[in-house]
Amino acid sequence: MGILSPMTTQPTVRLITLGxxxxxxxxxxxxxxxxxxGYRLDPHTRTPDVIVINTCxxxxxxxxxxxxxIRDALREKRTGNVQKVIVAxxxxxxxxxxxxxMLPEVDAFVxxxxxxxxxxxxxAARQSQKPLTDIQPPHHRWAEVTTRLRSRTPWSAYLKISEGCDHQCTFCTIPSFRGRxxxxxxxxxxxxARWLAQNGAKELNLIAQDTTQYGYDLYRRFMLPALLRELAQVEGIRWIRIHYAYPSRVSDTLIETMASLPPVVPYLDVPLQHVNREILRAMRRPGDGATYLRMIERLRTAMPDIAIRxxxxxxxxxxxEAQFQELLDFLHEARMDRVGAFIYSRERGTxxxxLPDQVPFRVKRERY
Incomplete structure (x- = not known):
């Protein structure tokens, strides 16, 4: 792990998280x-030995x-208040x-x-006079033990259940740098989950690129319902909340499991991205507005008080304009509890x- 020598003054790190x-x-x-x-984490220090920026x-x-x-951190480095800037x-x-x-003054890229x-x-970066680069092909090995240093209120915690994404949405860059x-x-x-509960967590927020795909690579079946049943038995956990569900995988089994387990909050975050069939196919996504309305009806029948985001x-x-109006009509009919909107971003490599017929930014802004 690279433990510091006992004789070494405890260096300070300011860790900045984006995304x-x-x-x-x-x-x-x-x-x-x-x-x-042996490092000391201090988000407020003006003179850290190292600034680490976890980027989006x-x-x-x-x-x-x-x-x-990153540029702001490099300006601090030039004043002499910061020794090293590491970008990850x-x-x-x-x-x-x-x-x-683009940024030759950065001391390490991870x-x-x-x-x-x-x-x-x-x-290594603190001891080197030359910039370091450590970029491996996207992969993930889960640590054997929990090492997290909680950064938020202790009673609500994010719990990542998987990494990467197997979907091929045409607008998305994530699989290219997060992997399968x-x-x-x-x-x-x-x-x-038990460690989080022992350290004060009452609510678990399950996150992943696609929580509903959980377990398929390990167990050859979608295991989110089984995982929920296990998590519901963790002592001290009162609420479990599901984020980032994929609409075509919100199955009857998942809905029934959610409805039957008291700790599972009647809440679902399920990004739809659009409702027009042609647009969804151009996105390489399944379903359409009618399919999504049926999914919402199934959720509300099983859990009348559910909040859907x-x-x-x-x-x-x-x-x-007609396809955009179809989206507005869907929102009127679906009565979603929370909606987030994004202006399409034309990302290189996607x-x-x-695709032809790129929408002018002025029009995108008006629709937003």
Whole structure:
């Protein structure tokens, strides 16, 4: 792990996390590894020995935010208040050498899935006069023990149940830098859930790129219902909440399991992205508005008080006014409890970026 010498003054790390809840969990694992290796984590120090930035690279606005935070850290380094700046995570994995050429003052670039080795990498960067790069092909090996250093209120915790994604949505870059779907073994999830409960967690928020695909790679069947039954028995856990469900995998078995387990909150986060059949096929996604309405009806029949959250993309290539109106009509009929909207971002390397009939930004903004 790269433990510091007992004679070494305890160095300070300011860890900055950008992006989604999954990144937040990664940062908590990084923080735990660094703390065990003798580093002191302080998010407020003005003179850290090391700034670690866990970046997001999902879409262009997230990329620009990450770049701005990196440049701000480098300005601090030039003043002498910071010794080393280390950039990690999705943007590094996505951009690779291009990012290194763009930001030569960064002391180390670390790709995804390197949490267990992070202390070793930071130690090496502190001792090196040359920039380091550690970007491996996307893969994930789950740590044998929980090392997370919690960063939020103790009573509610994110619990990552898998990594990566096997879907091929034409607008999405995530599989290219997060890799294929890899489930965390049930035994390992239960161990982490018990650890979280012992450290004050009352609510578990299950997260992944697709929580409903959980277990298929390990057990050859979708295991989210079985996982819920096991988690519902963890002592001290009062609420379990499911995020990032894939609509075509919200099965009757899953719905029945949710409805039958008191700790499972009547809540589902299920990104739909659109409701027009032609747009969804161009996105390489299943279903349509009618299919989704039936899914919502099944959920509300089983759990009348369920809260359903979703997200949509507006301005996808080829989206007409009529197709956008179809989305608005769906929202009126579906009566979703919470809706997030995103302006389509034309991401280099994705199939959707090459589609004809790209919607002008002015129109996308109006629809947003």
């Amino acid at each position: 989604c809840a999954k990144n937040e969990v990664d940062s908590e694992e990084i923080a735990g590894v660094l703390q065990q290796a 690279g999902f879409i262009e606005p997230a990329k620009q935010e990450s770049l701005q935070v 995570g999705c943007l590094v994995q996505r951009m690779g050498d291009a990012l290194r050429q 790709g995804v899935g390197q949490m267990a080795r992070f202390a070793e990498i930071v130690n 779907h890899v489930s965390k073994p049930i035994e390992r999830i239960l161990e982490e 979703t997200t949509f993309i507006v301005g996808f290539p080829g989206e007409t 199939p959707a970026a090459e």
